Structures are given as structure tokens and as C-alpha cells.
Amino acid sequence: MGVSGPIEKLMKLFAKFPGVGDKTARRFALFLLQQPKCFTEDLTSTISLMRDLTFSCSICGNLTTENPCPICSDPFRDRKTLCVIENVEDMLSLEQACIFSGLYFILGGKVSPLDGEDIDPERFSRLRKYSEEGEFQELIIATNPSIEGDLTFYAVLDALKPVGTRITRLAFGLPLGGSIGYADRVTLHASLESRVEVRIPEKK
Ligand SMILES: [Zn+2]
Numbered sequence: 001m002g003v004s005g006p007i008e009k010l011m012k013l014f015a016k017f018p019g020v021g022d023k024t025a026r027r028f029a030l031f032l033l034q035q036p037k038c039f040t041e042d043l044t045s046t047i048s049l050m051r052d053l054t055f056s057c058s059i060c061g062n063l064t065t066e067n068p069c070p071i072c073s074d075p076f077r078d079r080k081t082l083c084v085i086e087n088v089e090d091m092l093s094l095e096q097a098c099i100f101s102g103l104y105f106i107l108g109g110k111v112s113p114l115d116g117e118d119i120d121p122e123r124f125s126r127l128r129k130y131s132e133e134g135e136f137q138e139l140i141i142a143t144n145p146s147i148e149g150d151l152t153f154y155a156v157l158d159a160l161k162p163v164g165t166r167i168t169r170l171a172f173g174l175p176l177g178g179s180i181g182y183a184d185r186v187t188l189h190a191s192l193e194s195r196v197e198v199r200i201p202e203k204k
Pocket of ligand 1: 069
């Protein structure tokens, strides 16, 4: 590697980050060495604080420093719609897009037999309890468009069936600006399955 000691260790640690290869890990480590000491002190203390103060919201499972989390305790959110989602990262994407104002329930995993991954049955009983006790008129199951997402969807559906509230699922299909010619089989199949009825405008 050409370097040793803490700098080599730091590069190895950075290389474990998702989406970070050896070259980027090296750039990160060298960048830190060039920063004033207060920068690295701020970074290390923030990481420790994040580890010490962050926990899961007792209602939705979001990562938070206060319980309930800011979303669950926000009086301006639509309390009639609940979005069941796989993880915090997916939830943050929806929040960043500012397209959903309801509440969330984070599953904290997915059903993936090949990876030996499954959802804790306790999460399902919590979800059922929350759906029954809340005043929800719609439960949106927002799992990912993948085989694991499909398996997760059916597992959630099974858990929510007894609740009796209207259940919807995200539509999947061709991305905007995409092309049928280049779409893969799974996307094409999903877009066919999610087709909607076309309403022909009446002639005046
Ligand atoms: Zn919450």
C-alpha cells in the first residue's frame, strides 16, 4: 500500500464505506491529513455523538435523537396515510423529494431468502398494532422493484390483511425519459402490470 500505521488503517476503514473504492478511500484519508486539527476533532466528536444519541423512533422506526421522531410528532402531517417502507434510506429519499406528507413505518429490512435476511416478526406485530390503532384510511406498501421487494410486499400484505384498511402499492414501470427498446424484462413486466385505464375525453 506504500503507507503504514494509522493512515493505512484509515484507508482500509474508508474502503468499507458503501460505494467507496480504494482510490476514494485514499483521497479521503489524505484530505483529512490536509485539514486543520479542529476539522478532524469536529468529525470524530460528531461521529461519537451520532453513535451515542441516535436510536430508533418507538413508533415508526426512524433514526432519531428524540422520541417520537420529528415526523411522527409533526402535527401538520397527514395522519390518514401510512407508508410502509423497507429502510431509513428509502424514507429519506421520499422526504427529500417532498412528495409525501403522511406518516411512515420502517420495516428495518427485507425478505431475502438468498441472503438469509428476513423481517423481525416483532416488526410485523408492531405494524399491525399501529395500523389498527391509528386513524389510517390508506396503507401504502412502498417496497423496492426487485424480487426481494416483491417478497417483502407479500409478507407485509399478509400482516396487514386483517386490518381491513385500504391497501395500495407503488406503481412500477418505465422511467420518465426512458425507452421501451432499452427497458429490461422486469421493468417491462412491471410497467404492463401497473398499467392504468385511459379515460377518453368526451367530445364537446
Ligand atoms: Zn417516528
